[in-house]
Amino acid sequence: MTATDLGSAWTSIPGPDGDGLAEIAAAGGLHNYQLRLHAEYGSVVRFPxxxxxxxxxxxxxxxxxxxxxxxxxxxxxxxxxxxxxESGNLQTMDAAEHVPWRRVLLSVLAGRSSHERHFAEFVALTEDVADRWAAAGGPIALQQDLSELSLRMICAYALGAGWRSGERAGRVVAAFEEVLTEYLGRLYETDSGDGAGGVRAEGALAYLRATVDDILAAHRRDARIPGDDSDLIAALAAAGQPPARIRDTVLMIMLAAHHTTGVAVSWTLYLLAQHPAIADRVAAELAEVLGDRTPEYRDLKRLTYLRMVLQESMRLYTPGPYGAREATEDMAVGRYPIPAGTTIFLPFRAIHMNPEYWPAPDRFDPDRFAPEPSAARHRYAYLPFGLGPRGCEGAALAMVEAELVLAVLIRRFRFEPVAGHPVTPIERFVLWAADDIRVHLTPRTR
Structure with missing residues (x-):
């Protein structure tokens, strides 16, 4: 294809002109901009x-x-x-290196044994949050508290008992928040990355790396239990991954899991606060399955309506609202030729709002995920964790975490929106709320 042919083929794809930055900023982020683009131009859109x-x-x-x-x-x-x-960008490693690395991650992150091993601690961490909420005298900031909870859960999962020694747990959480505030802030704030904030973030990152290195060294001193496939650091070490790669992998998993699980649960509780009848239906299922006891891992498969509610919440407020791939060769998407090197966005939230696959897409309707409509739906119509070889390795773990947190919290509380408090979805690496999601709590009688 000549340069002239390439230009002609590219401009045949509908889409806007301009530089893109002003339009994205005006829309409130790339995820909102993509919604507008597809509403105006159709299913395939080029944009600057x-x-x-x-x-x-x-x-x-x-x-x-x-x-x-x-x-x-x-x-x-x-x-x-x-x-x-330090070991190279794990998010963009080439396919030859990515495939075996992903296989090791899935062997642990998607494994039932690892979920069961950590489940009781996850429940205990969630109960601690619920106890603190019960003692609070005012509205709760859902995303702040639930993101910290999910960070503590993934620390327990990825680092094991080693992260809780002495004052380490609190320091790990504080350090990770420092790193996130600084480095993710550089995506959205032009003046971020200089001054005291940058110095603190560098120190926090050095502390996190040293912590993981210490835990890895302890794993190497202690023999791994034969047949134990529930330990992430040990699995990476057994697969022959170098120390820097193991450390970076653990920190990257903590980054991804910290935000996505916390915001998924917070958006779900936000929707349930607006739909008390649906919340009551979830509570009734919990009472039937659990009675007066705390949830156990084996209970999750019986909490079918709770899972439907979570799935519908992630459709409406997809934690990671888009993904991206790079065409490695010339290809076609429908009738449009896509040249090699093109960045192809996967606008998950726009897909989830496509009325051809989701009638009345703005409506919160968990029954969309009952077995019959789910079986009839195209497999790529619902993509809360991405798709293909770059889909989220931690999807199964995230669902376990989110379901147990919802089970604990909905059993204990009714949630009501704070009147007059605006809830505006914005893009901050994940789908965040601009001024958090604030709710009132009342105890739920069992």
């Missing part, structure tokens, strides 16, 4: 994005079929993570 030669967004599940096989991500979009990873 600074630093990216060509960008196209695809919001039709059928048209995503060829994209799902791609195992490459655009370097430019994940460059902000590079300072956190």
């Amino acid at each position: 994005l600074p630093g990216v030669p060509r960008a196209v967004s695809v919001a039709d599940p059928v048209l995503l079929e060829p994209v799902a096989r791609i195992d490459a991500r655009p370097d430019a979009l994940f460059e902000f993570l590079a300072p956190l990873q």
